[in-house]
Amino acid sequence: MQALKKRVSVKRDDPHKAPKGSGRRPRRAAYHQGLSRDTIAAAALALIDRDGLDALSYRRLAEALGCEAMSLYHYFPSKGHLTDAIIDCVFGALEVPLPGPPWIERVRLAARNYRAMALGHPKLYPLMAVHRMNTVIGVRKLDEIIGLFREGGFDDATAARLFRDVGYYLTGAALDETAGYAKGPSSAEPVSDEAIARDCPNLAAVAGYFKPDSFAPTFEQGLDLLLEGIARLRKKA
């Protein structure tokens, strides 16, 4: 994933080499204060949203925050800790519908909320998709979603499987819409449209249905298939 972006060698000037005061000896930037886990994680998320996953480094994040890179280690002792916090921010805000509406509609709404969450942070999502939720906030959100499935009236084994099956669909859909075909070529040497027209008749025939305005109907069709199947399972149980 990190491999596909070209390195640009802009020589960013060292802020300590010739500080704006330009006194005799290099004056230091003001001793920074007022960092916190929340502000750092929020700045990191904003950096990803704007410049993409590869732009997130301790050095660049520190620059955005006006502190030194090493200061961040006091709050996040490794990049893994920071990643966890960023994802907590986004995943923790996912709304799981409370009891009230018909059960199957609650699942449908939860699915749509998940999709909206991913589309709200398209550059972050590919990291979320391969990330395992194992923070306090993460497992509690998972617990909430599993609870929704258990309220469907299945035995636990079926509820557990349905939770995962719907999750599979949502993960794949969100990944496709954020990192997939519509995002432009990620290959180093993309195949030309002419070559596709010549060698890939099926792909050429349906290419029109792979554009962004087909995303929502594609998502809804698959969700319908799953939810209808689940509703039928429910009646049998």
Place this chain on the structure above:
Amino acid sequence: MQALKKRVSVKRDDPHKAPKGSGRRPRRAAYHQGLSRDTIAAAALALIDRDGLDALSYRRLAEALGCEAMSLYHYFPSKGHLTDAIIDCVFGALEVPLPGPPWIERVRLAARNYRAMALGHPKLYPLMAVHRMNTVIGVRKLDEIIGLFREGGFDDATAARLFRDVGYYLTGAALDETAGYAKGPSSAEPVSDEAIARDCPNLAAVAGYFKPDSFAPTFEQGLDLLLEGIARLRKKA
């Protein structure tokens, strides 16, 4: 993704500093020959399969091949080109069932083949999942799969959507089985089992169904839901 692995600082000795001949001036390693795109890509895949995605670097790959890192640039002018070739190796080998069996069973078989492909290279798959297929081999394989869906007798719009919907499910399932919950903690500070038992009653209740021996039934249940829905759509059309 690359962030979560600890850097170990083993000091690997420079092979050119004190060559085994140990003559007066540093004798060079034999001028290497016989590299090719195929052997390099195969070695890269083997390296990933054994040591994981993070282990793939031009320097380490060159070490495995007995050449210098820079030699590889002659065959793959960037890591993106190499990544494309590795994924072509695996995705290009996916078998899409030919006409013969009932159509819905061909789709089922293709789905199982896809899962088997992912499980055959579990450490590579998370990269495949976020990778866009845009090589000649990649788009031809996609064309083949889209062809299968078009043979189902739907209008093109529906066939295109079903192709994607099934793909969503397969991507999510394969990702979960290769990078997901069962892989052990990826979080920097994983939540303890006691904390889960205390705070996450739903998760605790179904945790037994998230173990590896539940993967296959979970996969088959979701696949059944989708395929039954698709079969019903077909009758209506």
Place this chain on the structure above:
DNA sequence: ACCTGAACACCGTTCAAGT
């Protein structure tokens, strides 16, 4: 407790030079 600078072991990639 919180922040900093220098240093280390890695990366991908460029370039000029060897065979």
Place this chain on the structure above:
DNA sequence: ACCTGAACACCGTTCAAGT
């Protein structure tokens, strides 16, 4: 045509030191 070494601009992270 194919292979190499040195160099550059990045990384994440450690450490000893500052406030």
